[in-house]
Amino acid sequence: MKFSIDRKSISDVLSLIQGVTNRTTTLAITSDVLIKAEDSQITVTANDLETVFQGQYDADVESDGIISINARKLYEIVREYPENIFPVNEIENRWIEIGEGNIQYHIVSSDHENFPEHPVIEDVPFIEIDTSLLKKMVEISASITYSKEEKRPYVLGALLEYVSDASVDSVALEMAYQTSSSSDVSEKKASSGKSSSSQKSSSTVSDDNPSEDHDTENSLASADNKDKETKSAILRMVSTDSKRLYAFDIPVSGNLEIPEEGIIIPKKGLSELGKFLSTSGKALIGVKNNHFIVKIDNETMMVKLLEGEYPDYRRVLSTTGFTPIIMNRIMFMMMMKRMSILVSDDYKSVIFNFRENELVVTITNPEIGESKEQIAVGYTGNHIESAFNPKYFIDALNAVKGDDVVVHIKDNRNPCILKGHDDKGFVCAIMAMSV
């Protein structure tokens, strides 16, 4: 086998797959990359038995063949190689000669026969999706990490739920509508019931709430209309570590053939997928043969799904009986960052005190000291004291878009539900701590 390829293009792809091939494993060959040269194209494959990447690239192929070579070393060589054309040549006994003229490497390669076979999946019912949205969804979901000894599938993976076309399944859409695009609907119902009182009691809330509801209604209505035109629905990814939970929604068109209860995609694969996805263009996604498949042009990524049950998360996101409070996102985040300075390994809870029109946040770390901040918020109602880990707020506030967020709070046992004021695609639940 002998080929040469543009250094930049092979460098990009090798950089991309390092996450797949650099995993510590007992199966050494999974740190290799498989390169197949054929018909003036090379096919690059990386496979860690869970995530498979495959891409086709134009190359100057002199003779066909397949090699399996250590991905890390190959990438390092490519990175430092001075010429624009990168020549690879299999000489004998699986020795790979890289370079030409003054610079030459001889690298040992493995028997490509041993390279794990990846599932050949054909006729995937792909749907088209906005790449940047998918990237955001995938990255946010992968950002909730887990420890090494973790075994719970709902922590190891994120749930992907597809709610099909309204005309096909209106109930499902209704549910998605309610839970995803915030419980504004239920809130609206609640607030309309007691609208007079809420309007009187709090200027901020009552002023904003109806408008918020109104906006939502509009946006959802418009989305609804659009959905109906293009036969679209909402695709949602849910990620949790049992201490907080994110739900990220994307409107999509077309029909993904996934089971009603959704699929669980390992977060490890999702974070690889996040690197793979660019910030513009369209991607094709599909689910088949127990794999989640993403295809962009000449490159494909397949992630093997996790087995297991995903707990019913909808209950956690319900904001019935909660009080919404609008807060400036940046201000709230800065406050949490200042609070988290006093957090230590064994003490990481910040106490939130919601009182009439004010929020007082305190942290008292017995070893370091204490801190207190007070801000005016549009809160009316009984005094609520609840404790949270500020890190989770910082993460969530980074994930949400827009200037304002809506914090939903009920008591010291229920989670705090955080939503974007305008960004309806993201909901976060943060569980309370008890001190």
Add this chain to the structure above:
Amino acid sequence: MPDIRILPETISNKIAAGEVVERPVSVVKELIENALDAKATSLLIEVSKGGRDLIRVSDNGYGMSKDNALLSIERYATSKIVDDRDIFSIKSFGFRGEALPSIASISRFTLVSRTHDSGHGVKIEIDGGKFINVSDTGAPAGTMVEVKNIYYNTPARRKFLKSVNTEMGHIADSVSAFALAFPDVTFCLNHNGRTVRHFTSSDSMLSRIEKVLGVENSLDRNEPSVFSNHSLSQDSHLNDSDFLVSRHGTGHFSNSERLFPVQFQSGNIIVTGYVGSPFVTRSSGARILLFVNSRVVSDRNIVSAIVRGFKGRIMKGKFPVAAIFLEIPCDEVDVNVHPAKLQVRFVNQGNVFEAVSTAVNEALSRGENSIICEKIDSQPGYCGATDALEVGEEQKTIKNSSLGTKVDYSDLSLFDWEKKHDEPCLDDDHDSGLWQDCNVPHYENDELNFHARQNLSDLYDSINAMDRSMAVEQCASETEQKYDCETGEQDSSETVEQYTSETGDQYSSETGKDYDSKSGSQSSDEPFISLKPEGQFAAQKSGDRFLSKIPDKGRDSSFFASLNIIGQLFGTYIVAQFKDKMVLIDQHAAHERVVFEKLKKRSISFRPPSQRLIVPETLELNYRESALLEKIMKGLSTLGIEVEPFGDNTFVIKSIPGIIDNKVIKPLLMDILDMLLTSGVEDDFFEEKNHTSLKNSVVESFGGRDWLDDILILISCHNAVRANHSLRSEEIKALMQELDSCQAPFHCPHGRPLIVEFSRREIEKSFKRTG
């Protein structure tokens, strides 16, 4: 089907012998117990060929009349219990009436006995359970039992006999154990005509324990080794055959710093004895001797309680050496569990466990403190001894003045026990005598040796400090208690205060109100079963009384700070000089200990925040586990683990401690449950008080907090200075000062030693300066 018949007695005796006489040592044990039950004060045990050929036990006890002697060889004939109530409060060793007939059924058996007031003795001969002859004979007062050719008529059993050395090792161990339990009794063990163990009644408790535990100073007896690291290899040669090495006559005193006295009472459980220094470890628990009401027992739970007391001082999988005596009311312990009575069962397993581990832990802390309390510039000469004398006298004065005739130490069974056991370090009446008798002459002999003198005075100081602190506490607690009971005796408390101010402020925190409040809180959260006003425990009136506590506050700790720091080695070890020793300190281990203790102190002072879970974890348990979990739920919640029942044997974990919010909780909780289950506390139920939950302290002491310790150890490991990290002298000094304030400053939290020493002699030996 063949007819059912009642077995002839010869066969039933052989069957009983299978249980009772497992191997020759069982015979020795039964006979010694009989002798002790007959109040013998001197025992001669003669053995040949590891007991195969001959076991002969002669005592000077009551002896038996002819009629009694004849009855004694009948099955279920005993003088030790009368009616069924006695079974539940057994004070004698034997009671089943099985031993003699069983032994007689499997050997050639001769019994000679004479009572003190009888003119002649009686001799009974039995051969394999068959009665041969009974005759009058001349004999010394007491009883002699001779067991020849054991198992001669049960060849199957004979095949199971191990080598002579092994069997003899067991016998020697057994005799040694009795010698510890009965320090007033003279024991002499001869094997094939040679004396292999000899304990005279004049031996002190300490010297007996030294002999039995084999804790001897390793290299040089004149140099008390504070934390000798050499002993590991030196002592580990002890095994079954070491009885051949006579340990008689090694009456050196310097072991005191290697054996820490245990003295503790919790409720009606009294724990005494000695534990070895954590630097002396074994890979099995074979050198942990346990006595319950002077009966030798083997009990895994108590062993693990002792090991737990050593936690953080020895490494996992290692065992200390110890001799622990438990005094517990007869009705709270069941000895009728095992045919040879090697096992016992406690009514309140958890309390026993807790008492033992606390006792051990306190003994170690106290012992280490005493080392720390040593001053590098301690005055040479007699000061240590004279101090002790003064203190002793002063205490007597206080006793007389403040407590008058009302409180006599001998009223209290514990002190009875001490006297009985002649335990020098603990009995303040004795200690002045001890120092005079033993140390001072020794010191004078060595006067020419400057180093020896230095060391001796150090040792005086250390032991005196320890002694004094304990004595003061005892005295204070006694006084305080009496004062509480009998109001109006203003004098007593004043005297105590006066006294403490005289002895220096380091103990002042232990007295007065402080002590009062501590003991008060102690008694309130520990619902021990109230004392039975009967038997030997009648003298104690109050529920909980700590005889000794760790003098942790205001302790004059300057050991590490007083080290003469020479420098740093490999960027990893701190080299220092302590008197005439070179000391190496592992900086990482040392700092780890400092950080760990800080974190631990903190974790105790506040309830850890707990993180609620979005998805509660469900636990499917078996019946036993769920019954236990139900009981510890409350205790767990104070540690930040909220568990709720979820029907049947299913539970849900609702929140987890914030400190481990990235850990998987289920295995951790199962570990806690397992630990509690194996320790047997699950049966501790305080029904009379309607307690449906186990005490928190029990949960914690049984491993409920282990996970927290593990986490804290991990954190401290990460936060401690690493090896290969150069330290400035100021940093070293600061580290040394912080070490001084640690509870267990000689070990890293994993239990590895953080300090090792090399004596001047060792170094000089290497340079061939001295032989």
